Amino acid sequence: MPFELVPPGTHIDFIGKRRVTAAISVALLFAGAIAVPINGVKLGIDFQGGTEMQVLFDDQVNVDEGVIRSVVRACGIADPSVVRYGEAAGREFLIRFQVGAVASATGPSCALTPEQEEALERAKLSGGGGGDEGEKGETIDKLTYVLGNEIGSLQVQRVEFVGPRVGSELRADGLKSLLVACILILIYIAFRFSTRFAPGAIIALLHDIGITAGIFVILGMEFDLRVLAALLAILGYSLNDTIIIYDRIRENMALRTKVDLVDVLNQSINQTLARTVLTSGTTMAVVLALWILGGEVIRPFAIAMAIGIVVGTYSSVFIAAPTLLLLERRFGGAPAPAAAAGIGAGAGPGAGATTDAAFTVRHDAPPREDRPNKPKRNKKKRR
Amino acid sequence: MSLRWRIIWVAATVLLFGYYAIANYASEETRLESPLIPDSSLRLGLDLRGGIHWVIGVKLGAAEEHELSFLKSLLVEELERRNVVVGKIDVEDEKLQIETFTEDARAAVRDWIGDTDQILEVGSDPNLLMFELSDLRRQQVREQGMDQVIEVLRRRIDDPMKGIPDSVVTRQGDDRVLVQIPGGSVDRARAREMLRVTGFLEFKIVLDIAQTEELLRDRFPDGELPDDTTIAFERDRETNRVLTAYLVGKEADLTGDYLTDARPGFDNQQRPQVDFTFNPAGGELFQALTEENIGSQLAIILDDRVYSAPTIQSRISTRGTITGRFTMDEASDLSVILRAGSLSVPVVIEEERTVGPALGADSIRHGVRAMIVGLVVIVLFTSFYYRLSGVYACLALALNLLLLIGVMSMFEATLTLPGLAGMVLTVGMAVDANVIIFERIREELRARKTPRAAISTGFSKAYWTIMDANITTLGTALVLYNYGTGPIKGFAVTLSIGVVTSVFAALVITRLMFAIYPGNRHIESLSI
Numbered sequence: 001m002p003f004e005l006v007p008p009g010t011h012i013d014f015i016g017k018r019r020v021t022a023a024i025s026v027a028l029l030f031a032g033a034i035a036v037p038i039n040g041v042k043l044g045i046d047f048q049g050g051t052e053m054q055v056l057f058d059d060q061v062n063v064d065e066g067v068i069r070s071v072v073r074a075c076g077i078a079d080p081s082v083v084r085y086g087e088a089a090g091r092e093f094l095i096r097f098q099v100g101a102v103a104s105a106t107g108p109s110c111a112l113t114p115e116q117e118e119a120l121e122r123a124k125l126s127g128g129g130g131g132d133e134g135e136k137g138e139t140i141d142k143l144t145y146v147l148g149n150e151i152g153s154l155q156v157q158r159v160e161f162v163g164p165r166v167g168s169e170l171r172a173d174g175l176k177s178l179l180v181a182c183i184l185i186l187i188y189i190a191f192r193f194s195t196r197f198a199p200g201a202i203i204a205l206l207h208d209i210g211i212t213a214g215i216f217v218i219l220g221m222e223f224d225l226r227v228l229a230a231l232l233a234i235l236g237y238s239l240n241d242t243i244i245i246y247d248r249i250r251e252n253m254a255l256r257t258k259v260d261l262v263d264v265l266n267q268s269i270n271q272t273l274a275r276t277v278l279t280s281g282t283t284m285a286v287v288l289a290l291w292i293l294g295g296e297v298i299r300p301f302a303i304a305m306a307i308g309i310v311v312g313t314y315s316s317v318f319i320a321a322p323t324l325l326l327l328e329r330r331f332g333g334a335p336a337p338a339a340a341a342g343i344g345a346g347a348g349p350g351a352g353a354t355t356d357a358a359f360t361v362r363h364d365a366p367p368r369e370d371r372p373n374k375p376k377r378n379k380k381k382r383r
Numbered sequence: 384m385s386l387r388w389r390i391i392w393v394a395a396t397v398l399l400f401g402y403y404a405i406a407n408y409a410s411e412e413t414r415l416e417s418p419l420i421p422d423s424s425l426r427l428g429l430d431l432r433g434g435i436h437w438v439i440g441v442k443l444g445a446a447e448e449h450e451l452s453f454l455k456s457l458l459v460e461e462l463e464r465r466n467v468v469v470g471k472i473d474v475e476d477e478k479l480q481i482e483t484f485t486e487d488a489r490a491a492v493r494d495w496i497g498d499t500d501q502i503l504e505v506g507s508d509p510n511l512l513m514f515e516l517s518d519l520r521r522q523q524v525r526e527q528g529m530d531q532v533i534e535v536l537r538r539r540i541d542d543p544m545k546g547i548p549d550s551v552v553t554r555q556g557d558d559r560v561l562v563q564i565p566g567g568s569v570d571r572a573r574a575r576e577m578l579r580v581t582g583f584l585e586f587k588i589v590l591d592i593a594q595t596e597e598l599l600r601d602r603f604p605d606g607e608l609p610d611d612t613t614i615a616f617e618r619d620r621e622t623n624r625v626l627t628a629y630l631v632g633k634e635a636d637l638t639g640d641y642l643t644d645a646r647p648g649f650d651n652q653q654r655p656q657v658d659f660t661f662n663p664a665g666g667e668l669f670q671a672l673t674e675e676n677i678g679s680q681l682a683i684i685l686d687d688r689v690y691s692a693p694t695i696q697s698r699i700s701t702r703g704t705i706t707g708r709f710t711m712d713e714a715s716d717l718s719v720i721l722r723a724g725s726l727s728v729p730v731v732i733e734e735e736r737t738v739g740p741a742l743g744a745d746s747i748r749h750g751v752r753a754m755i756v757g758l759v760v761i762v763l764f765t766s767f768y769y770r771l772s773g774v775y776a777c778l779a780l781a782l783n784l785l786l787l788i789g790v791m792s793m794f795e796a797t798l799t800l801p802g803l804a805g806m807v808l809t810v811g812m813a814v815d816a817n818v819i820i821f822e823r824i825r826e827e828l829r830a831r832k833t834p835r836a837a838i839s840t841g842f843s844k845a846y847w848t849i850m851d852a853n854i855t856t857l858g859t860a861l862v863l864y865n866y867g868t869g870p871i872k873g874f875a876v877t878l879s880i881g882v883v884t885s886v887f888a889a890l891v892i893t894r895l896m897f898a899i900y901p902g903n904r905h906i907e908s909l910s911i
Contacts, residue, residue, distance in 0.1 A: 003768055008829055054742070123575040137732045141572045157742040159571070161735035166438065170868070177866035181859045188855060225871050229801060232863045233808070233878065236856035243851045244819065275822045279815040282764070286757035286811030290804055293756055295749030297430075297742075298804050305808070 006274040014269045014317055015262050015325060021318035025207060032214015039217055044224025045160060047174065049099040049167030053140065054158040057091045061152030068093055071150045075143055077101050086296045092157070095143075099164050102139050116145045137161075158297075174228045178209070181235050189239075193246065200323035201242050204315040208238040211315075212308045221300065230304035237283070238312025241276045242320045248272045249324065261328055265321045273317075280313040386898055393895050397782055400789025407792055425792045428799030430870050431747050433740030434565035435574055439536075440733040441558050444477050446528030447516055449726055451479045453644050453660075454502065458495060467491040478505065479514040525557070527715075531723045532730060533560060538686055539577040540564065543623055547574075559733065571737065578732075582685045584639025584724020587615070588672070589680035589692055591630035599628045615682060617689040629682050629689055636672050639685075641665020645721035647714040650706060655714035657705040659721055666701030674698045683720065690720045736869060750803035757810050765814060769821050771910030775896040776817035783813050783881075783888035790880050799873030809881030815852070816889030820845040821911055834909040838897050842890070849889060857882045 045052050057063050065082045072080040078101045085094040112120070120138060144156055162170070185205060189198045212234060216223065248268040256264060269276075287309060291302035406420050414420045429436050451474045458481075462469060469492065470482025479502065483489045492512055496502055501520040506513035516524060536552045540562060551563040564574055593599035596614055600606035608614070608630065617627040645659040661669050673681075673695050680692040693705045705717065738746075761780070765773040787809060791798065798806075824841030832840065857879055864875035901909065 004825075005768075056741075119572050123572045123579075137571070137575050137578075137735065140735075141575070144571075155739060155741065156571070156737075157739045159735055159737040161732065163440070163731070163733040165440070166734045173866050177862050180865075181862040184858045184862065185855055188851075188858065192851060225868070226801065229863060229867070229871050229874050232859045233856070236859035237812070239855045240815065240852035243855075244848055247848050247851075271826070272822075275819055278768075278818045278822070282761055282814040282818065283808070283811035285760045285764070286753075286807050289753040289757035289760065290807050292753075293749060294753040294804065294807070295746055297746060297800060298750070298753075301801065301804055 004274065005277060006270075010270050010273065011266065012270060012273075013266055015265045015322055018318065018322035018325070021314075022322065025211070025315070025319060028211050029207070029214060032211065032217055035214065035218045039220050041217055042220060042222045043171070044222040044227075045096070045162045045167070046224040047167055047171040049162045049164040050101075051097055051099075051140065052158075052160040053095045053143070053156060054085060055093055055095065055144075055147065055154050056086075056157050057093075057152055057154045059091070061091065061154070063091065063093075063151050065093065067151060068095065068147065071147055072097070072143065075139075075146055077139070077143070099167075111149070112142070112145055113149070116149075120145075170225070174225075178228070178231065178235070181232055182206075182209075185235060185239065196328070197246050197250070197324065199327055200320045201239065201246065203323050204242050204312075204320035205235065205239060207315045207319050208234060208308060208312045211311045212304060215307050215311075216304065221303070224300065226298070226301040227304045230301045230308065233305060234308030234312060238308060238315065240279060241313050241316035244272050244275050244279070245269055245316055245321060246324075249321070261325055265325060269317055269321055276313060276316060280309055284309050386902070389895055389898065393892060397785065397892075400786045400793065401782075402789070403792040404785050404788040407788070421793070423793055423795045425788065426795055426797040427743075428797045428802065428870055428873050429563055429565055429743075430736065430738045430800045431743045431798065431803070432565055433738050433743040434563065435571065436734075436736040436869055437562040437564075437578075437732055438555065438734035439532075439560040439562055439578065440731045441529060441532050441560060442729040442731070443525045443528045443558050446524050446531075446726075446728050447477045447521060448474050449644075450516060450520070450524045451477070451502075451514075454499065455479055456660075457499075458492070461495050462491065465491055477515065481512040481514075483510060483512055527719065527722070528728045529554065529558065529560075530719050531726070532728050534719055535582045535686075535723045536560060536562060536578070538582070538688070560730075566740065578730060582639070582720075582724040583687075584642065584721065585635035585684045586637040586639075586672075587629075587631040587682045587684060588636055588676050589629050589631055589682050592680070592692075593628050593630075595625060596628045599630055615684055615687065615689045617692070627689070627692075629680075629692060631682055631684075635684075636681075637665065637668055639721070639724035641668065642721060642725035645718040645725070647711065647718050648704070650704070654706070655709040655711045656707075657709070657714050657718045657721070659703055659705070659718075661701045661703075663701065669703070670698060670700040673703075683717075685720050685724045691717055734868075746800045747803070750800065750807065754803070754807045754810065757807050761810060761814055765817070769817075769911055772817075772821055772824075772897075775893050776814060776821070778896065779817065779888040779892045780810065780813055782892055783884050784810070786884040786887065787877070787881050790884065791877070796876050796880070797873055798877070799870040801870050802873030802877040805874045805877035805881060808878065809885060812856070813881070813885035813888060816845075816849045816885060817893060819848055819852075820889065820893070824909070824911055828909065828911070834901060834906050835903070837909065838901075842894055842897075846890065849886065853882045853886050 065084065069080055069082045072082065072095060077097050079097065080101070081094075081096040083094050084090055084092065086092040120141060123138070123141065140156075140159055140161065144154075147154055182205070186198075186202060189201045193201065209231060212231065213223075216227065221227075245268060248271055249265060252264050252268050252271075284306065287302050287305045290298055291306060294302055403421055403423070406414060407424050409417075409420050411424070414422055414424065455472055455474060458479075459472065467488050468484075469488050470484060471480075472482070473480045481492055483492060489509075489512060493504070496504070496514060501517055502514040503517050504512065505515050515521075533552060533554060538546070540546050541550045541552045547564050547566075549565045551561070553561045555561045562578075590609075590612060591599060591602065593602070596616075599614060600608070603609065611633045612630055613633050615629045615631050616625050617629070618624060619626055641661045641664060643660050643662050643665075645657060648656055648658040650656050677695050677697065680694050682689050682692040684690070691705065691707075693707060709717070758780075762777045765776050765780075767773065769776060784806075787806065790796075820841050823845045824837045827837035827840045828834065860875045860878040860882065864872055864879065867875055
């Protein structure tokens with residue numbers, strides 16, 4: 001007897017709760033939208049430019065954020081952000097400042113030894129000031145020296161610097177890539193599904209991206225390249241569950257033409273529920289492993305992925321399917337035609353025709369196979 | 384295709400890529416030596432092995448202004464020759480600005496400008512003529528500036544002889560250079576020294592010449608060089624083989640500081656040559672030097688390396704030419720060398736991602752730990768939930784990882800930290816395909832199909848669902864690849880390859896396992 005997560009014959013009325021779930025989604029989207037002016041959209045240095053240094057002080061060094069902050073300020077850097085980082089029992093810090101924050105890197109408590117001065121001088125890059133486009137890299141070296149002089153020996157674990165020009169390029173390209181990915185998926189959906197199904201999948205997709213991004217804004221988390229990578233991955237992944245359910249709806253509609261659409265939707269969701277939960281579950285398991293064990297650097301990626309997976313799974317069941325119902329009731333009009341293949345018929349005759357053709361080949365004439373669902377309802381259950 | 388052939392085909396694929404994956408354990412030397420072990424291997428990104436990743440922005444506007452200044456000096460000479468009086472001549476904002484007071488002066492300037500065919504008039508103020516480089520010329524100047532910067536950086540950083548091992552200097556777009564220096568042992572300040580883009584250019588009179596150092600040393604008792612002399616080498620640019628050894632003085636006879644311009648040109652028979660210009664002070668020094676040494680060779684040395692050693696044929700002061708049997712390319716290469724040692728094109732660091740080796744190793748450890756835990760959770764769950772079929776899925780998952788690493792090794796893909804995350808994600812997503820198939824098979828079994836029919840239907844029904852799911856993921860991964868920089872690109876690469884190997888693992892490998900057992904046997908129940 002196989003172990004079943006969702007016992008066969010489960011019948012949960014998912015569609016019946018569509019008003020509640022729609023309200024939840026709208027509320028979440030609104031909360032995200034409202035959080036934008038309140039919290040502001042926090043951009044990481046990837047997108048707004050700036051410097052980030054991850055430093056690890058040696059064991060004996062006694063140090064806290066305040067000390068570091070005052071040293072960094074003394075070096076003429078305005079508004080540095082200093083936070084504890086990682087697991088190294090409080091001796092690892094992340095120092096951050098913005099591109100324009102470096103006024104003049106001289107100050108009384110910002111003294112260097114002659115050798116350090118000389119090293120800096122040697123490494124001085126020729127030509128005019130960096131300013132608008134980039135920097136010469138002196139600030140970071142100087143700060144490293146000064147932190148070592150004033151506080152105690154340290155190791156620089158990581159330096160990330162993004163100049164304003166690169167930052168704004170990454171920002172623009174990042175948005176563009178999200179847009180391009182959306183459009184590509186739209187084209188694929190339009191090609192793969194009939195005009196009847198496509199809007200639901202698209203709405204679910206936008207819903208997932210919107211809510212995931214919204215939650216990031218609400219939690220005050222930063223958007224950077226890692227999060228963007230996660231958002232793009234979610235875009236591709238969250239469609240999976242929707243596809244599973246839609247495929248089944250399509251199949252069931254072809255079989256049972258006279259039954260109420262609500263029943264078909266509910267039945268389809270219930271039939272595929274185990275799949276929906278399990279596929280998301282396995283992916284969630286590894287994402288959680290990444291979140292907990294993958295280390296500090298990869299964590300933002302894992303968090304965004306985790307949120308995206310949950311939202312994506314939810315939207316497949318509670319958004320994508322009910323949208324189909326909504327559109328069907330409002331625009332579909334005609335009851336599903338008796339011909340089994342006529343799934344796509346309804347709205348948009350032109351676009352529907354091509355997808356129907358493809359669909360007919362795929363599902364109605366599987367190679368060497370019988371139509372599997374036909375005998376299903378006639379025979380008794382095995383157990 | 385018969386079952387036997389399917390087994391052979393799949394086994395061959397798995398073995399091939401498995402071989403590539405496992406070959407990563409061999410050290411690089413062993414790989415290169417052994418004819419049996421493939422040379423290509425997985426590369427670790429700088430965020431995992433530690434190192435400096437710099438995107439250097441080259442301020443090509445300065446190169447344009449330099450070109451305009453050169454034209455300006457020619458124009459000044461020309462106007463003097465013609466006795467034309469103009470006001471101030473300036474180069475500003477990448478424009479040549481000439482203050483003129485009379486129509487004649489304007490005509491003279493325009494006349495000369497027209498002849499050069501390099502600049503275009505812009506602006507409409509009658510008293511202030513403004514010119515910009517023509518598009519074609521600007522393009523040339525910018526390209527030349529990039530060549531010059533890359534030439535110097537290459538020689539300093541990724542030169543096989545003097546550079547830093549495994550470092551890479553590549554051009555990125557129109558005005559950027561990507562510099563990647565692996566290994567955290569490189570001090571950042573020291574590495575930054577290498578970005579100082581002006582090379583150290585010296586001119587030295589050649590005292591003696593031979594094909595190799597040994598031959599040259601043989602000419603002196605005990606191989607001891609005379610006082611205050613040293614040997615400089617000319618090397619083949621591709622192979623670094625020593626072409627010629629020159630005995631030269633230790634001190635430079637003249638340095639590149641005095642050089643103001645160098646460019647390829649043609650003599651009156653249209654043979655390529657290199658024209659160069661010294662500033663007045665340099666001109667005086669050069670005049671004295673050439674006067675004393677007519678008939679000797681003068682070595683042109685950039686960063687301790689001889690690039691050319693033309694024979695001095697006459698006294699030269701501020702302006703001279705280097706002639707020889709140059710091709711056009713050689714002439715322009717030599718002028719790049721001369722310029723690299725004299726004219727600085729300012730650079731800035733536009734982006735930096737430096738990771739210390741400790742953090743890199745730490746990231747690998749974390750990533751691998753997450754992967755192992757993820758794998759264990761999934762293997763336990765899948766084998767418990769789907770029993771024998773679950774074991775199939777786990778086997779397929781293991782082979783999938785092997786394929787993924789094998790394919791990446793074969794194409795020498797770079798594994799970055801986000802790439803490692805992508806690999807972990809692949810582990811989770813690869814099982815999805817199996818879940819979809821297995822759930823479908825269970826359903827068919829509930830519908831009282833025979834196990835054989837259920838398996839067959841399960842796979843064919845799940846086929847398009849799996850395809851759809853993976854095609855969309857592949858699509859977004861490709862968009863990400865197109866967009867991404869450095870580490871993020873690594874994520875896109877791993878994810879894309881992972882999607883392909885996952886589909887292969889689920890639809891081909893798992894399916895084959897079912898074909899082997901139960902295959903055609905009539906079994907009562909299926910372990911699923």
